[in-house]
Amino acid sequence: MARRRGSGSKKRGYRSRKAAAEARQARAGGWKSALWTWTKRGAIACVAIALIGAIALFTSVYFAAQSMPSYSELRQSQTGQTILVRARDGSQIVELGPSYGQWLEADEIPQVMKDAMISVEDHRFYSHFGIDPIRTTGAIIEGVFGEDRIGGTSTISQQLARNVFLNSNRTMDRKVREAILALALEWNFTKDEILELYLNKVYFGGGAYGIDSASRKFFSHSARELSLEEAAIIAGLVKAPSRYSPTADIDAAVSRANVVIGQMVRYGDLDPAVARQVNVDAVNLREEVGQDSIRYFTDWALPQLDLLLPSGTFEPIEVWTTLDVGMQRAATTAVQSNVPESAQGALVSLDRDGAILALVGGTDYVTSNYNRATDAMRQPGSSFKLFVYLSALESGYTPDDMVVDTPVTIEGWSPRNSNGRNVGEIDVRSAFAYSTNTVAAQLGNEVGFSNVASMARRFGITTPISTFPSMVLGSSEVRLIDMTRAFAAVSAGGESIEPYGILRVTTADGDELYRHENARSYRLVPDYVAAGITDLLQTAVATGTGRAAQIGRPVAGKTGTTSENRDGYFVGFSSGITTGVWMGRDDNGRVGGLGGGTAPARAFASYMRYAVRDRPVEEFDTDLQLPDWQLEPDDEYYFGEEGEYYYYIDEQGNLVEPGRSERIGNGEFDQEGERREPRDPLDPRGMDQERGGERPSVTTGNRPSNNSVNRPAEEKPPAAASDDFLERATGREVPDDRPRQRRSDEALVNERRD
Template structure:
């Protein structure tokens, strides 16, 4: 029987099988690549914009041939020998054909040995320098090429920033595209600084050797190339031994890079280098510092190049420097003193020698002019001169026994007293007791007025300790005041300038003879000469004897042996020597009859005013037979001043009372 529609069998549903999704292909690698690509493109775009902005801010290069310079002042001694040059001394521009191949090779060996092979930036040298600095944790090498150095010298400031470094690279590329290698080298050698105020090889050749650049030999070329690393540090003017050592290193590098043969290196090292006479007295820079402001004041603010003839005698200057250095280098003779100063004047006050300290390179503080120190017993010369003006004589007797002025009771040196003695003996033995007695007897005010009359300009305290030099003076004014005891009793004003001329030879200033003021009468003058002679003959200044050359002098030692002085004269010179410590610390019992008298004796023995027959130029600068510095790839070294602080390597890469 057929089924009705309502009773039809329900259809069986097929089980639904979930559709399997096709696995998606991984897009991870492509995504990272795309991200890196986008980031790289963005970074490149930012870098490009940044470089465009830096390029737009590049300095104007149109003045490439212009040389910006300041007026140069050349200083000569009284006989016309060059002492120093201040300001920018630019020699004429030398062509590459005039520059000796040895100098070119020396510079490239030191500064940029791959100069002819790179395009302005030395990739190998830059990478090597960066790695070396990172390993050392400080600056040991630099990657600047000679072209980069030229770009920096011509157009940029010395600041150490990433921006400045990028500008340097861009300008180096510009120079390389605009000029040939020889032209770049020529520009560099005519603009680079060699120290001593000399810019360019021609000025440096004249400054150090008194010759043109075309006349330089191999050793002289090596010395100049060695200056580029640090002109002040390696200057033969400041340190001949260091300059010689550096020149030797340059020769070694030239041999290692095949620019010279071993025999040429030996021959160069065996040939002494003679630095020009005027450039071989570093201590004279103290004198130049003293007179340079006076020259500018006399010449006016708008002066051009000047030639200054000074009163200095370069031979006497060398003798002073050598004697001071010899005494102070020996601990037995220096006796705990670390510094010294010397001033030597002609009888009219003209400065013949001035040494302001042991080393001008180490300290430019001029102790001969600026150090205010107590003179101690050296001031007694004014005490006794005042007494003689009041009518006393060298043979008058005074008591050398303990003395007191109120509650002040100064003692003699070592506590020794001799009873009744003559004023001559009291002066020769530097008795404090007698000096105080005659000061109170003749009047402190009269003593102060006499000292001022003779040339003491520092303020004097007119109190009971005046007789023992318990106030401060400097060696220069002491020398000026003592000149009256040597020249017949006339006041002498210390001075250092004789003549100033401009570039054309026109006289800008000429010192005029000054009418000498009589400050000591004949009787006082003669009696003081007797006393000074006794000090050197048998008194506290016996060590100042120099084969009969010293006619007289006076020692001075302050409380706790902080300062030691000797002031003496003989022949045509009056000389004052001070020895002590800058921090006023006591010495190891250094007295005026010790280191100062020794320095004085050594000086006058060699000074030309005492009969020196010849005018020695000094020992020539000798190169070393072997290298004295570690071998290193100097082509990757950046010329840095010796005073430069250590910097982050990446940033640097980017960029009293008493007697004697």
């Protein structure tokens, strides 16, 4: 019986395992069945969505093609609008608008021009149907997995659709409409007709629309006579007309033309043997004369209309600007008269509200329309010390505090003064006035190089700023307009300034399309910090390195000279006008005798004498009303009820804290019975603890302590502004500050900086 029970038990166990296996198989089959079901549903949904999308696309293209103007109507339409630019007094300063040459039929256009344009802009032009799936897919993959943004995917048909029907806003909606219109163009017209429209309407810069206008502008002859080299130059302009313009930068134009030649060889439109004989440098360019430097200003201001005006504004308009014609003329003369031979110069002048009164981007707009006032990034030299001393004043220094001009080494970097000497004990005011490098290095190290970078960002510097020790001497590259803006904020008493150039825009009939409203102002530093830095800037001009900038009335400013006299800077203000001047070579070469206190300061003075001539003389507010936390203990600053001192001294000369009766002198004990060291309210060590973090290693001579005191916990100086605040104040995205320097710190040891 036991065996039978055992046998039955085994059979039941076998059946149990079999049933479990069958159940597992059933469950697995169920999961597979469910997966297959959802897969089929997903595939059906994708097919349905694709089908609906195809129907929608076909419908959109069909209706776009039906509503599209005829070929003859497109030929007669003109791209672009006439813009009449007026100065702040209403006088006309320039009229800008499209320039069209003769319309060339397809058989009149040289074949080299067609081949050059197709090779560089759309080499699959004759094989796609308006959009290039291969090019678009590759660009999307590169944009997702590579480092480049999605771009450069527009075919010739898409570019024509954008030029004729749309604007250049980079939005997804515009790209979708562009693709639909490109397909409609391909529906309605032949490839040769599309290419003819494109070559007669595309923009080549300088107001020139179409290849005939461009040929006459750059080469003084009809496009019917274009050579291979000339066709390559014109084809290369489409990507960036201002950057590759042969009248702006011949080297860039030649380099781009050689890229076009290479593309023609690559896609079989040019024999390699012929390409080897091409010499783009030998092309004869048309000489232009007589263009005014006002174009530097209009080149900066007018592109902002795309943001200021409603989309689709194509009618003729009048733009009323902030530019003062007399000041612009004086600024141009000041730069041209003082710039060293073979060097370039730039000037930006702002009114107290940020209005641009004058802007000069170079010595000759015809020779080079590159705008050095708004686009060039150059080292500002010691003018960058503005932010070092602003940080020091905010952290507790005053102009009368004593520091020591002594050899210093910070993280292996040993800056030297331009005269090679050290004078020992000196006050902050004199150290700034004489642009003492060793003191600036010590102050930057004490307040923290990241805090100096944050101060520069707070005042509107938009370029990346390194936090290497040498940054205190201006090793980070900046734009002149940003530096001028920073000094204008100081002139405004520490309030933020936003430069602007357009007052209002009207139609030809007088209907107002836009009117400028002043941006909200933010306080960047407390009043006493603004007063203190103004004191230092005024002294720098009165007795320091900026003496050449004196104009017979109060001037505050700062010079800057970089290594081997490669850049000269002067930025300053008087009577509500702030002006910045830069001089140097475009190739960053040496300029003999150039310094911030020489040619740039003289150009500043020459211009400012004219600019402020009708303005009342204004004295600077340099009266420092220090905050309570910065006052000395013997000023008897009260905390709480009257009679309760923060510190006081008993009759034995020991320091006593409020609410304690125990003395804190040598040999005294606290309430816990522990020996306590005397606490010196003038000991500055607490300030370093408050700033947080360790300082870089620094080796200096003896340095006297400053007049700063331990601050009460409830009353500290304002913290550095956050990125959100800076983006609201500057209106720009704040870039990351990365360690960045053009030359090594060791190479900066022997730099000459004023």
